[in-house]
Amino acid sequence: MKLLKSKKLRINLIGYGFVLLSVLGIFFFNLGPMISSFYLAFCNYDIITPPKFIGLTNFYSILFNDKIFWRAFVNTVYYVGVSVPLRLFLAFLIAILLNQKIRGMGIYRTIFYLPTVTSGVAMALIWTWVLNPSFGIINMVLNFFGIQGPAWLGDPKWAMPGIILVALWQVGTQVVIFLSGLQNVPIQFYEAAEIDGAGGFKKHLFITIPLISPIFFFNLVIGIIQSFQVFDKVYIMTAGGPANATIVYVMYLYEKAFTWLQMGYGSALAWILFFIIMMLTLLQFRFSKWVYYEGGR
């Protein structure tokens, strides 16, 4: 009994040793700012005068008296709901393509990664050009097939799809993660499948996807965490317009906190978002039975 206890203690200590640096990092660099923004969420704070405690007022106003908040919330859910699955699918497809053994693959791989490293300003200018109603490349292609393209960023109905289209361009990070995950699939599995007569599609469905499901899971969880906080693209391309059609959560938070100097209100918004993302993440871990870990859990 005593022996078992000391063994348990030893494992605990070894575990803490391994995670020590990052736990210290959380305490040094994250916990302080998190706690202070949590406190501010219950305050009236304009950055210039000291914060004044007002209880749940911010949360009450946000949830019951703020129409733009609900607009931003719905827009963000729309963005996340459409872009996350599309990006995941596209990234996986590109990774499979980039995983073939053919000549010149290094060049192709690099080109697909370029939009992810190209400077933000260049990307912003290119985006607005691509989506330009009269000269943009997308409408030119649609025109070629006899379709009259929409006004994209100028049209409340099409502005969000336009932004999602741009988001599809920047799947480089997810592609790299999939690509490195594909390398972890032992080649023996494929050889066995080929002997059994499995074609390309079946091979991927039954071997690749289960074996890299931990990587899928990572891209899904991170994809949801990050797209709920989408900001740069929207800020540069539409700044929330037209008619609030693309106002997203963090965009609204930013306006409240820095344009209107309502830091307390902004912090309350941030913590509501934190709660939403945390719940979704916990749910994904709770229902992650589909993720296959070679070494068990």
Add this chain to the structure above:
Amino acid sequence: MGRNISFRDTYRITLAYILLTLGAIVFGLPFFWMLSTSLKPIEDVFLIPIKWIPNPIKWNNYVEALTAVPFGRYFINSTKITLLSIIGHLISCTLAAYGFARIPFKGRDILFFLLLGTMMLPSQVTIIPLFIIFKQLGWVNTHLPLYIPSFFGGAFYIFLLRQYFMTLPTELEEAAIIDGCGYMRIFWDIYLPLSKNALITVVIFSFMGSWNDFFRPLIFINSPDKFTVPLGLAGFRSEMGNYWHYLMAASVVAVIPCILLYFFFQRYFIEGIALTGLKS
């Protein structure tokens, strides 16, 4: 039978080339625009429809852009910060990821979700308190806030590495534990060598994250001699927007290290590793 396979292969390879080339045109477009703009005279930059091939080609944009500001200094600063960040992430994140993936210590799940939680609060509300912390440490206007945190983990990298580690079969370490190896030995001798591609991925992302970071240097640095490359680029933007051709020239130069690094490392992503000595 043999001919059949080779026919299927030719078909597969041709299809792959067609799809890849179409994709490459779409994905290469922004960079090509950048390159072409960097070689144009200023009055051609905003012409619509776009003039893809600059005429005349102004090579001089590069000379002028790179001598207008002390880019050499910025490059040295960025290189230093980036290299130290990568080293920091490699040390702290691999250790933590192994701990979270394989050692069943008490409170592991709570700590792990706390770690994930650090990614869930928008930086817009944490940046001011963070600034106050660095100010009290006396780190403002030094490079320390830009690389020291890397030595104390990073949720994205730890989660990524944890997922890789969890794809490795536990039989490996069960055998090692019977041999009397400690966790540190298992981590060092088994997990790290088998996760080369994951480590490369971390190096690539850590490099890109640090090299292209604009927000944090903007907040924490104010003397020009401590500027990083993205801050130097912003200089072209603030001056009335009349220097787009210079901005693009400098941006092309700034992105070259990223491209080279990625090109160099992607070669290690090859289909299927042969896990020798393992159950198949």
